Amino acid sequence: MKVHCQHDMPFGTRLEAGGGVTFRLWAPAAQQAQLAIETGSAAPELHPAEADAQGWWECTVAHATAGTLYRWQIDGKLLVPDPASRQNPEGPHGPSCVVDPKQFAWEVSWSGRPWHEAVLYELHVGSFTPEGTFAAAAERLHALADTGITAIELMPVASFGGRFGWGYDGVLPYAPHHAYGTPDDLKRLVQQAHRLGLMVFLDVVHNHFGPEGNFLHAYAPEFFSRTKDSPWGKALNFDGPDSRTVRDFFIENAVYWVQEYRFDGLRLDAVHAIRDDSPVHLLQELSERVRGATHGRHVHLVLENEDNGHDLLAATPQPGRYDAQWNDDFHHALHVVMTGETQRYYHDYGDAPMDLLARSFTHGMVFEGSKRKEGGARQVVRPAPAQVLTTLVNFAHNHDQVGNRARGERLRQLVPAEAAMLPTLLALLTPAIPMLFFGEEWGATEPFLYFADWKGELREAVRAGRRREFGHGNATDLPDPCSEKTFAASRPDLAHAKADAARAWREEVHAALVARKRWITPRQPQLLTGRHSAQRVAERGIAVQWRYEDGKMLSLELNLGPDLLQVEPQHLGPVEAQAVFSHRCPAETPRGTWPAWSARWTLGEEITQ
Secondary structure, three states: OOEEOOOOOOOEEEEOOOOOEEEEEEOOOOOOEEEEEOOOOOOOEEEEOEEOOOOEEEEEEOOOOOOOEEEEEEOOOEEEOOOOOOOOOOOOOOOEEOOOHHHOEEOOOOOOOOHHHOOEEEEOHHHHOOOOOHHHHHHOHHHHHHHOOOEEEEOOOEEEOOOOEOOOOEEEEEEEOHHHOOHHHHHHHHHHHHHOOOEEEEEEOOOOOOOOOOOHHHHOHHHEEEEEEEOOEEEEOOOOOOHHHHHHHHHHHHHHHHHHOOOOEEEEOOHHHOOOOOOOOHHHHHHHHHHHHOOOOOOEEEEOOOOOOOOOEOOOOOOOOEOEEEOHHHHHHHHHHHHOOOOHHHHHHOOOHHHHHHHHHHHOOOEOOOOEOOOOOEOOOOEOOOOOHHHEEEEOOOHHHHHOOOOOOOHHHOOOHHHOOHHHHHHHOOOOEEEEEOOHHHOOOOOOOOOEOOOHHHHHHHHHHHHHHOOOOOOOOOOOOOOHHHHHHOOOOOOHHHOHHHHHHHHHHHHHHHHHHHHHHHHHHHEOOOOOEEEEEOOOEEEEEEEEOOOEEEEEEEEOOOOOEEOOOOOOOOOOOEEEEEEOOOOOOOOOEEOOOEEEEEEEEOOOO
């Protein structure tokens, strides 16, 4: 059965049943607004719009239809795109395009997958394939499904200025970036994923607009707070005068993606930068609306929260709550243990990093809600209480932690060759939800650099900022963030993925995910909270015990050092325990012997004294 999906919203365009299109724009600061339809000639076709007392401008054009190109003319001079445009074929400096969402027919019956089955795979559409398009990405999904991945997570795809960029500086939140393809191309990507049993998540940015192609200050300054700031300038206005429309703009955006594009989940970027003192926080209201709009489907909401706040997390889907949050603490502690680096945001993990890593295995977060100071250190360092581990996403790599390095090195480039696989396996085989970063499934060595196609003063400011950030002064040896070569260098080479070493790496990742599916995923609903334990073993070893309601225990014996460890066998369950997975630890290895750079997982009954 074919299904047609459309999200009705108070913004943008509406195709009328009897023909024609109604256009709506919130421009409270405009004295005059006219709809400017592109005709192919130098001068657009202008249609006057009427305004109400709240600053909504509206007009209906009888001959407009799907495919009509248009902009808004503000006060007789400034031409701007529709901020709720569903498509901007030439980017935010070009005209918007009327889209008929009902033209796309969904052919796959799909209600999603439960959260505990998630194995996430973060990818950047522009550098995931040589073509850098939605269509090309869809062709690569078979290999991911075969590896054992169950969900892809797209870095932001909302339209931004320039040809290439990470996507976190979007200015048209409803329009897929033109260089990646059309709205229907994105829907085909989602549909192909669903055919293969893959969920699709989208990273959305609801904390700021990008600097290039953002015209809102000219006609709707009410989008921005009069009293609050953010890392990118004035904060968005979620709690001041006229904030209701701003809140609706972003809440409707979240519902739009999960309804009209049938995304299985959203990852909300940097919610610690959302400034909202309303009685009902934007995040709570957004979750309530998304849950209410997707009844009968598995739709998941995930946060990035640098402050480690955990009040919004819930072990089961609930209106107003979120399924999970990225766990920076696991990554940072693991990174410090593996590399010894303690600068910037690794600062707070330099003291006893092995103990902090052990705590992240059992408690999830290491530190409780504390804002970071400039330079990366936290204002207050205090232990976090034990979290429900399935509400956390563990990873050894992501776009931030790789791309915000000066040269974008992946962890494999920073550790001994014998240790390179361990961080990935540790992310995949804890009870937390795992996430891989694209290319990690075969051990890609190409960097992922920061890149943005800025021009003029903005380009020079970004270049200077990178030099300041990484202490190079006027050095010229840093990759140029605004060069297309930097963008191209960040694309994993698919030819390398066919080499023997890459094939062996992929086979081990696949084996780990097979083990996860068999031994860990089915037991997630029985996982206890606050009952797990971990012990340091010598200088570089950790023994971990994760406990379940039925008395079973998943144990990890981990040696993160170059020397063999001899350990008194304990906390490992009886001899008949099931071997779940091992790395650099052959089956004949005696219990109590931990080879260098090894890990061994076992499931069995807990020993009681």
